[in-house]
Amino acid sequence: MGKPIIYGSDGSPAVRAVLLTAHAIGLDYEFHEINTQKNEHKTEEFLKKNPQHTIPTLEDDGKCIWDSHAISTYLVSKYAKDDSLYPKDLYKRAVVDQRLHFESSVLSPRMFAFGASRRSTDPQAMENAKTSILEAYDFLEKFIGSNQYFTGNSLSVADFSILATLSTMVNFAPAEQEKFPKISDWLSRMTKLPYYQKANGDGLQKIIEHIRKMSSQ
Template sequence: MPWNLFAFNQLVSSTSDRKMATHPIDIYYFPPSAPSRATLLLIKALGIDHNVKITNISQGDQMKPEFLQMNPLHTIPLINDNGFIIYESNAIMKYLVDQYGKDDSLSPKDPKKAAIVDMRLYFCACHLFPKFRQYYIPTMFQSKPPSSEALRELEEVLTIADGYLKDQPWFAGHQMTVADFAIVSFVATIDAAGGVDLAAYPEILQWYQRARSSMAGFGYDEVIRHGAAIFAEAYKNKLNSI
């Protein structure tokens, strides 16, 4: 069975006939934010009724008192599940699967499988995201030209990610997990914004195509691609003005 069809069937299996929320979940969200997009896509994949609360961080919405009362770290995304508030995208995604998924295929309960998923999520949060931010954000918000050193460090992280995909179709093994949702949002943004030659990472490119195909039915273009395009347009405009 082709990997993309395999993944689609696995994801449908994990989200159909699921425990359903009896109320909509609020997600505080900003389209250019890669972690926000990963979380919203998973919500859609799980079929959870939800309200999108746009939180424009470029206008300081995350610093408003009502938001700080929910999240003193003033980060997005954030969800409010009938009064239960969670921030940090990886924690949100694991909670959503545990709470509303039919099974644990996207967030395994087996300790060894769960440890691999956790390693990939920590890799995304502690390595990929910081190196992504180090390369793109100074241009976006400080009008600085891209740093060759920051590019080198981002490329090093991508080389490691490429190695994770040797001999397996997904970042945590042979089935799609929340780790793939987390990472695809960053790869899509890099693809749209440029500056990195993704052709240098053949395993990532194959996985990227696999992920896009498998996630298409859950709003990939609407959420991931659209938000990446917004980020890329802002980044390129700043880059061209330097």
């Protein structure tokens, strides 16, 4: 049996969420770069693996899975030494799932909406998008509460998913320390993870530079 293969581009927050999970569990994997600008995700070969042509896509033992949340929980369930990142306890798992769904249904869409508003000529669109972002930050601040992480006092795959998206968002819509001290402290702790730079930081810098270049044109 070969190594699991992760298809994607590390500029993508969703891909980085999976890479963070993979590094956290010490997974021995292969990474295949998919350049969506060149439509490499729409080739006949890739569509056979994932008809939705999304990244990340995981190929493991001849089977393919897509959606970063599904991939991350699968990898932990199959390859992690314990269940700390995705607990087997049903209540704890439900809390992790809720945070993952929050990332996919609230945080990530608002990030893309904010990005779109930056290209709009309607000042109200930008203001509405910014208000939505700040509301999402407020939810996250409450999710942490008195804990260190988003689902308690130990890391979970939900932290990785939120980190990949939030670390992108704050470069363009800052979560100010005075307003969101718990988010700020959490981000600071996450950047100290030994695998942070390779799994998230390098790809994050690429996408920041790309967005800034596009904005200046």
